[in-house]
Amino acid sequence: MLAIPPRAVERGPGCCEPGVETILGGDAQLPTPTRDASPFAAAREPEGRIRGPILSTGTDATPTGLPRTDPEALARLERFGGRKLLHEMIALYLRSAPERLSAAAAGVAARDAAAAENALHALKSSSAQLGANRLSRLCEEGEAIARAGMLESVEELVEEGREELRLVQAWLDGVRSRPSS
Secondary structure, eight states, rough: OOOOOOOEEEOTTTTTTTTEETTTOOOOEOOOOOOOOOOOGGBBBBSBBBOOOOOOOSHHHHOTBBBOOHHHHHHHHHHHHHHHHHHHHHHHHHHHHHHHHHHHHHHTTTTTTHHHHHHHHHHHHHHHTTTTHHHHHHHHHHHHHHHTHHHHHHHHHHHHHHHHHHHHHHHHHHHHSSSOO
């Protein structure tokens, strides 16, 4: 593998087009990494909020066209560890998700941005694992906003998260109540 020395990449005004890095001594150009490399960045308005209305049913898509919930995520977990593991993971999630939202709200109330960020980070990951796409997205947004110290906006997102969690809970309860196939 060819290693490019650290000083072999030009950056800054006059080196190339904005948003592009040029390798010295050659014509190869690389896109400059952006600050928000999230696949959801295109769905954000300038102030960082997700565009579009809050959707009301489990079958609606999120503003970026992703499904609100992803049954395939649950199917992957079931294939990996069987129905018993899937049900255990759902039960653990249904116990811990409200606690994590409460921890985020407590962080906001205490003006502790790091506590809010950590709680939302944990919920983001577990929601994504179980296919709760919209809730995971709200947590991702809240995590970034908490990191920026904008706790009033985090408080709003926690409330949106509580509403979304009610929909996710109903969806997951329905999954658990289905007979095994």
